[in-house]
Amino acid sequence: MIVVPNYFDTTSKELTAIAPSVDVLHTQLRVGSDFGFTLDEIVGTGPEVSDCAAALAEAGAEVVIQLGTPFSTAHGWEGGNVLRAQIEERIGVPFEMMGISVPSAANALGVTRAALASTYYSPEWVHRYSTFLREAGIETVHEESFVDQGLFPTHDASWAASFQGFEPDQLVATIRETAANAPGIDGIVVPGLPCRFLDRVEALEQEIGLPVVSYYAIWWKCLTRLGLRSQEGNGALLAHL
Numbered sequence: 001m002i003v004v005p006n007y008f009d010t011t012s013k014e015l016t017a018i019a020p021s022v023d024v025l026h027t028q029l030r031v032g033s034d035f036g037f038t039l040d041e042i043v044g045t046g047p048e049v050s051d052c053a054a055a056l057a058e059a060g061a062e063v064v065i066q067l068g069t070p071f072s073t074a075h076g077w078e079g080g081n082v083l084r085a086q087i088e089e090r091i092g093v094p095f096e097m098m099g100i101s102v103p104s105a106a107n108a109l110g111v112t113r114a115a116l117a118s119t120y121y122s123p124e125w126v127h128r129y130s131t132f133l134r135e136a137g138i139e140t141v142h143e144e145s146f147v148d149q150g151l152f153p154t155h156d157a158s159w160a161a162s163f164q165g166f167e168p169d170q171l172v173a174t175i176r177e178t179a180a181n182a183p184g185i186d187g188i189v190v191p192g193l194p195c196r197f198l199d200r201v202e203a204l205e206q207e208i209g210l211p212v213v214s215y216y217a218i219w220w221k222c223l224t225r226l227g228l229r230s231q232e233g234n235g236a237l238l239a240h241l
Contacts, residue, residue: 003026004071005029009165011026019231022223029048053066053090062226064094065218066097067218096225106213107136109187109236114133117190118145119194120146120158146158180208187212188208189213198238201216219238
C-alpha cells in the first residue's frame with residue numbers, strides 16, 4: 001500500500017478488518033517539505049508513485065495499491081489509466097490506484113447519473129473530478145460540498161480540516177442531504193478520502209435507496225485482484241465481489 005504523506009489516516013486497518021487474511025506493507029510517497037498538494041504538483045508525482053510501487057513489489061507484494069484519489073484523477077481518465085498500466089507493467093504484479101477504482105466501481109454497480117458529495121473539494125477540484133467521471137462514462141448531475149451545505153465558511157477551511165479527517169456522522173449527513181436534493185440519480189459518488197466510513201455504508205444505502213461509491217473502491221479492487229471476498233455488511237460494492 002502506497003500512502004499519502006501528511007494525511008490523517010494512512011493505515012490499512014479498514015482493509016484488514018474486512019479481509020483479515022490480508023497482510024499489508026506500507027510505504028509513503030516521498031515529497032518535499034514544500035509540497036502543497038496542488039493538482040500540478042500531484043501530476044508530477046507519477047515517477048515517485050512508480051518507484052514506491054516497484055519497492056513494494058520487490059519486497060514481495062502480490063498486489064500493490066495506491067491511496068489518494070487525485071494522484072490518478074489529476075491525469076484525466078485516459079492519462080490515469082495509462083499511468084496505472086505503465087506501473088503495473090514495470091512491477092510485474094497487479095497495481096491499482098484509488099482514483100481509478102471509484103468510477104470503475106460505479107460502472108460495475110450500473111451508476112451512470114451520479115450526484116457528487118464533494119465534501120472538502122474546491123470548485124477547481126470538483127471541475128477536474130467531474131470531467132474525470134464524465135470521461136469514465138458517469139454524468140455528474142448534481143454536486144454539493146461542505147461549503148454549499150454551510151458546514152464550513154470557505155473551501156480553504158474545509159480543505160485544511162481534511163488533513164485531520166472528518167467524523168463519519170458528518171459525512172453520512174452530507175451524503176444524505178446530497179441525495180435528497182438530487183432526484184433521478186442512480187448513485188452517489190464521494191471523491192477523496194474524507195474519513196473512514198465503510199462501516200456506515202450499508203445502512204446509509206438502505207436508507208437512501210442508492211449505492212454510495214467512495215475511496216473503499218480500492219479495497220474492492222484489491223480483494224478482486226487477490227481473489228478474496230469481503231466480510232458481509234459493507235454495502236453494495238463489497239457485496240459485488
